[in-house]
Amino acid sequence: MKSKTLSSENAALSRKRALRSLKKNLVSYSFLLPFIVGTLIFTLYPIVMSLLYALSNFNGTRITQIGFFNFGYIFDFSEFGWGRRVFGSLGVTFLYVIGNMTLSLVLSYLLALFLHRNIPAIRAIRVLCYLPCLIPGIASGVIWTDAFSTNLADPSMNGLFNTWLMKLGLEPMTFFTAASTSLPTLIFTGLWGIGGGMIMWLAAFGNISPELYEAAKMDGAGYFRRLFFITVPMSTPILFYNVVTSMIGGLQVFGTYANYGVGVEDSLHFIAIRIYITAFQNTFPGNYGLACAMAWILFVIIAALTLVMFKTGGWIQYGEGDE
Amino acid sequence: MKKLLCIILSVFLCLGALLVSGCGLIEKEQTDDEIRQEIEELIENEVDLDAGRDYTGTLKVLYQDIPSETAIIDALLGAFSQAYPNITIERIPMVETNYLTLLPNMHSTAYRTGDYSEMPDVMWTTNEVFAGWIQRDMLMPVNYFDDADDSFSAADTFVELMLEDSMLGERMYMFPRDYDQIVMYYNRELLELAGIPESRIPSDRALTSAEFNQLLRDLRTAFDNMEGTNPANEHPYSKVRPLDAIWTWGSLCWPTLKSFGGSVMAEDGSVDFNTPENIRAATYVRELIRDELTFGTGTTKHANFVNNLAPLCFETRAVLTDLIDQSQEVPGVAPKDLGVAPMPILDSEENYAIGAGCSGYGMYRYAENPTEAWLFLKFMAGEEGQNAFCSTGNGVPSNKNLLFAENATWRNLTDPQFSALTNFNHDAFVYKWDTAACTLQDFKLLVDVVAAREPVAQAVSEVMTICLGSSLDTYQADIARAFERGAANIYSTIEGYRI
Numbered sequence: 001m002k003s004k005t006l007s008s009e010n011a012a013l014s015r016k017r018a019l020r021s022l023k024k025n026l027v028s029y030s031f032l033l034p035f036i037v038g039t040l041i042f043t044l045y046p047i048v049m050s051l052l053y054a055l056s057n058f059n060g061t062r063i064t065q066i067g068f069f070n071f072g073y074i075f076d077f078s079e080f081g082w083g084r085r086v087f088g089s090l091g092v093t094f095l096y097v098i099g100n101m102t103l104s105l106v107l108s109y110l111l112a113l114f115l116h117r118n119i120p121a122i123r124a125i126r127v128l129c130y131l132p133c134l135i136p137g138i139a140s141g142v143i144w145t146d147a148f149s150t151n152l153a154d155p156s157m158n159g160l161f162n163t164w165l166m167k168l169g170l171e172p173m174t175f176f177t178a179a180s181t182s183l184p185t186l187i188f189t190g191l192w193g194i195g196g197g198m199i200m201w202l203a204a205f206g207n208i209s210p211e212l213y214e215a216a217k218m219d220g221a222g223y224f225r226r227l228f229f230i231t232v233p234m235s236t237p238i239l240f241y242n243v244v245t246s247m248i249g250g251l252q253v254f255g256t257y258a259n260y261g262v263g264v265e266d267s268l269h270f271i272a273i274r275i276y277i278t279a280f281q282n283t284f285p286g287n288y289g290l291a292c293a294m295a296w297i298l299f300v301i302i303a304a305l306t307l308v309m310f311k312t313g314g315w316i317q318y319g320e321g322d323e
Numbered sequence: 324m325k326k327l328l329c330i331i332l333s334v335f336l337c338l339g340a341l342l343v344s345g346c347g348l349i350e351k352e353q354t355d356d357e358i359r360q361e362i363e364e365l366i367e368n369e370v371d372l373d374a375g376r377d378y379t380g381t382l383k384v385l386y387q388d389i390p391s392e393t394a395i396i397d398a399l400l401g402a403f404s405q406a407y408p409n410i411t412i413e414r415i416p417m418v419e420t421n422y423l424t425l426l427p428n429m430h431s432t433a434y435r436t437g438d439y440s441e442m443p444d445v446m447w448t449t450n451e452v453f454a455g456w457i458q459r460d461m462l463m464p465v466n467y468f469d470d471a472d473d474s475f476s477a478a479d480t481f482v483e484l485m486l487e488d489s490m491l492g493e494r495m496y497m498f499p500r501d502y503d504q505i506v507m508y509y510n511r512e513l514l515e516l517a518g519i520p521e522s523r524i525p526s527d528r529a530l531t532s533a534e535f536n537q538l539l540r541d542l543r544t545a546f547d548n549m550e551g552t553n554p555a556n557e558h559p560y561s562k563v564r565p566l567d568a569i570w571t572w573g574s575l576c577w578p579t580l581k582s583f584g585g586s587v588m589a590e591d592g593s594v595d596f597n598t599p600e601n602i603r604a605a606t607y608v609r610e611l612i613r614d615e616l617t618f619g620t621g622t623t624k625h626a627n628f629v630n631n632l633a634p635l636c637f638e639t640r641a642v643l644t645d646l647i648d649q650s651q652e653v654p655g656v657a658p659k660d661l662g663v664a665p666m667p668i669l670d671s672e673e674n675y676a677i678g679a680g681c682s683g684y685g686m687y688r689y690a691e692n693p694t695e696a697w698l699f700l701k702f703m704a705g706e707e708g709q710n711a712f713c714s715t716g717n718g719v720p721s722n723k724n725l726l727f728a729e730n731a732t733w734r735n736l737t738d739p740q741f742s743a744l745t746n747f748n749h750d751a752f753v754y755k756w757d758t759a760a761c762t763l764q765d766f767k768l769l770v771d772v773v774a775a776r777e778p779v780a781q782a783v784s785e786v787m788t789i790c791l792g793s794s795l796d797t798y799q800a801d802i803a804r805a806f807e808r809g810a811a812n813i814y815s816t817i818e819g820y821r822i
Contacts, residue, residue, distance in 0.1 A: 066346055080814075
């Protein structure tokens with residue numbers, strides 16, 4: 001009897017405390033409310049609905065079937081099954097991520113190394129290197145499309161690069177007009193944005209303590225020893241950040257669709273584009289269910305890869321304390 | 324381990340909850356009989372088939388917000404308002420891209436909320452897009468209205484080919500507005516410059532393939548040897564190529580293949596695309612490019628013709644005002660210089676084929692004003708509506724009774740912009756309409772998977788694009804390979820859409 005009274009007293013006390021805390025934090029909660037409501041409506045609801053649609057045959061208007069069949073289609077690797085198409089797109093996307101990430105990281109690193117020195121007009125040179133990043137992707141895409149345009153039937157209609165090649169007495173190249181050259185050409189156009197990576201590297205170099213270099217110099221370390229034993233290890237946190245964000249961004253690459261479509265023989269048919277086309281293509285009603293299922297597969301892949309990268313992040317040098 | 328088990332169980336519980344909640348959203352698929360019954364009930368209960376000219380109501384019309392379509396809808400609705408003065412018109416202009424993306428989404432929202440007030444009663448559509456709209460339940464099968472209304476008969480009104488273009492299976496989803504057949508426009512001024520008499524292009528018959536090829540070569544030789552610059556476009560005369568044509572456009576690509584005896588699908592529904600006839604057709608066009616008789620990949624949309632860089636052009640009546648528009652940067656063709664002749668025979672006469680097609684108006688499946696929508700469709704199909712539409716100059720009527728009527732508006736244009744058209748051969752637009760005209764339906768109807776029909780048509784055009792862009796040194800092998808791959812692509816497209 002006594003313990004019952006005690007527990008009811010405790011409950012009343014904790015209710016009182018919660019009410020008091022709510023009153024105390026009411027202003028904070030009222031400021032947070034728009035964000036919470038926004039997250040619930042514009043993030044959580046679409047996430048839940050996309051999972052529901054992934055389990056249905058929703059075509060934008062109605063659902064007449066529910067189950068796991070969309071995932072069955074995605075893993076159907078028969079001759080005309082969706083499996084080949086979806087995983088074909090995933091393959092192209094991974095190739096793009098690997099090519100784009102490697103080339104962009106290496107070249108932006110080299111560019112940053114080159115620009116990390118005190119020479120006259122260095123700031124202006126840095127700005128010039130960064131300028132292409134300010135051009136919207138769609139605009140630069142138009143420029144590249146024109147510059148790489150190929151017309152084997154009528155050489156007078158060739159773009160800038162082929163005109164140069166022909167003036168040098170070389171054969172015009174296929175660039176975006178052949179499956180084998182589309183992806184490398186697209187990766188090449190990605191170099192337009194290395195200025196963005198360069199800024200990150202410059203910031204990382206700026207954070208490396210000059211004392212380390214001085215000590216190394218006193219020990220007789222040359223440029224390359226300082227580079228490989230100080231600069232590179234000390235910029236691994238930014239390297240890790242760049243790798244993770246490039247990978248996530250690369251796996252979701254979509255902007256290329258506006259300028260280059262899906263490429264010859266699906267050579268640029270990235271997974272995000274396939275999801276979009278499956279859901280919203282113009283000539284036939286969208287298969288929202290299948291598109292949502294693909295999107296969930298992509299989410300799982302990205303989440304798994306990100307997790308692996310964090311789990312294997314022992315090589316990152318966080319400096320003193322190495323946290 | 325315990326944590327992992329908890330996560331797995333939670334995931335399964337969530338999925339289970341989602342499946343259960345999803346089951347509540349499942350709708351039963353309607354059978355053909357149920358659809359027919361539902362529409363017949365609608366007609367019986369909500370549609371006044373006897374509505375006269377004094378009918379009072381509201382009509383919401385959705386159309387593409389581009390100058391040519393706006394001009395047409397202005398003419399049509401003006402005439403409709405005169406005929407039905409008590410019907411209030413609500414116009415819903417929509418930009419082209421939204422037509423294909425926003426409209427289906429608007430329908431989805433309206434369907435799920437049950438509020439159709441933002442949706443139109445009637446909307447412009449084409450055969451290329453309506454299969455998807457039908458799948459989404461956006462279009463009314465108007466054949467049931469046609470059956471129920473004794474005062475109208477679609478079969479007696481429309482050109483048969485256009486009627487076929489407006490159907491999917493046994494149902495009719497669109498009333499064709501126009502009959503568009505490809506013709507050969509020519510620029511008299513450029514012909515004269517080249518020393519080619521107009522009499523070499525007869526008005527009462529199509530040029531034979533030999534005559535046509537000789538004409539192209541004579542034109543090329545004449546301009547090749549001509550010195551100086553055309554003051555109209557500031558281009559050297561030597562840049563002129565005889566023919567401007569959109570070879571990759573389905574409505575020209577298919578009749579080109581057909582003219583050489585080509586095919587896409589066999590009668591039994593199997594793919595029959597990698598054929599010597601198709602390869603010969605594509606080679607023919609590729610060699611026209613090689614010999615500088617036509618332009619590159621042929622996707623210029625009459626730009627070279629209006630820029631006075633080509634004396635001949637394959638196009639339809641729908642672009643007439645664009646061709647004679649002299650207010651743009653490009654010079655255009657002076658109306659007095661614009662001539663028109665039937666589409667030439669590209670190969671043997673027995674395979675003579677002319678590309679044709681149409682667009683039209685469909686009724687929204689959940690139209691709030693079905694009586695007004697039906698009245699508009701009937702009006703548009705009738706002689707009054709068709710004449711109003713044709714008064715814009717860019718239309719040949721889909722109403723077969725007007726095709727050869729000498730007093731039909733499309734043959735007697737009164738707008739001042741057409742007054743300078745001289746010896747304009749209107750008969751070219753209906754030349755052999757009943758025997759040689761063909762649409763993509765020829766092969767699309769043979770594709771048993773409805774969803775794959777339009778993608779198959781696109782795949783055919785893609786092959787032509789590859790053929791026309793092939794290298795000068797290897798084009799024969801490239802074309803053969805393009806058709807081999809194209810056939811495989813068409814097959815996999817059909818099978819891919821089968822699920």
